[in-house]
Amino acid sequence: MFNMEFARATMGAILREGLPATLTVVFWTLVISLPLGFLLGLIRFRRVPVLMPLSTVVISFFRGTPLVILIFLLYSALPDALARLAQIHGWGIDVYGLLLGSTKGYAVFICSTFTISTMAEIFRSALGAVEAGQLEAAHCVGLSTAQAYWHIVIPQALVSALPNLGNDVIGLVKGTSLMFYMGLKDIMGVAKTEAGPAYAYVEAYVDVLIVYVVLCFILQELFRHLEQRLRSYGAKG
């Protein structure tokens, strides 16, 4: 029935190869998405002309498209279309090699598209949650708007964004489990590769389940501690 030996061996492979790949993709996605998502959120919060409606379209697209479809679009359709374009115009570029040369790199790109979009909305609403009186008081003591944002508004917004950011990161971690469609050897990818020949999917999926649950639990606790520490000033909200 349940092949314990196989489950143990597969768990070993997942932890050796899959987990580092997942964490690498998540890490680089966050490195890219946190600052860009924040910038986009700020643009939306300040209602910057032109950029605001533009970002609405882009964000709606990436937030609204199911991840599987997004992977298909960006992994298959987009490179194909670009390759055709390159061929027609005789650019002589190896589109596939350029885009898909690094599976991890391309996975980071795909993950960043939707993570930036969701984070932009998180940061926008966190900025909106800072009381207007905080900015007014900063103006009254002689701070410029930029200074007030830097010292008062943004630090408060970051703290109040933390719970939602935590959820978003957990969503991202789980989202990467679909990247095996494009051949990424992440937690899911390794599990599937191992399970296929032995036809031991139940064992492999139980392994995957355990790894994701533990991983997400650790992340959840991490964010909880971070929030508690940063919120030491005791703000409500």
Place this chain on the structure above:
Amino acid sequence: MIEVRGLRKSFGENEILKGIDVHVDTGDVVVILGPSGSGKTTLLRCINFLEKADDGVLTVGDMTLDLKSVRKKDIAAVRKRTGYVFQNYNLFINKTARENVMLGLTVGRRMPKDQAFAIATAALDRVGLSDRYDHYPSQLSGGQQQRVGIARAIALNPEVILFDEPTSALDPELIGEVLQVMKDLAEDGMTMLVVTHEMGFARDVASHVIFMDDGVIVEEGTPKDIFNHPQHERTRQFLRRILKGEAGEFGGSGI
């Protein structure tokens, strides 16, 4: 010295301020009274550009500005000369009491940290908060928070401080400590423009009292004029209502 002439402000179709003239001489305490919705907050906010006035002329010291066409530079200059104390304190919640007071000095005025630290400490001492330097606003009572708010304003050494109902968000037993600080400031010669419902403060501390209703100044004069010989029926009604409330609820603020 600070003065506004012909101040007008509308929100959409609603004209809230219908040509207001206020003059505060150096060292004077001018108190503005008036029922809720009469435009008192809007008046103070227009003076400090938290709201953009539609019309009027503002004079602060040797500076005169047409409120229709102010530049960023003018706004900064006026704010440098005026302090503002909010009804709900608006302390920076992510900063300690002392950091609240220091921020305008270190960031706004680019003063060295140690110098700002000393000024902030002295300002907090002046409002009786020598044991609360490193507390966050959430760890302070309303009265203490408002005293930090006052310290934050005085640390910047303004020519005039605008107070918008500084005690109306406070529990009755905490009102006295804030009014005492304001009274001390007045005695030290601080120029103040104060919106308040504290009649005791108006009577004892004000050099001049203005009664506003529905966006206009109905009546003004010395506290004696206003409290003992009000000329207008609206003023009399307002005073009757307020004084009855004070006597009934908690017998005045105790100073």
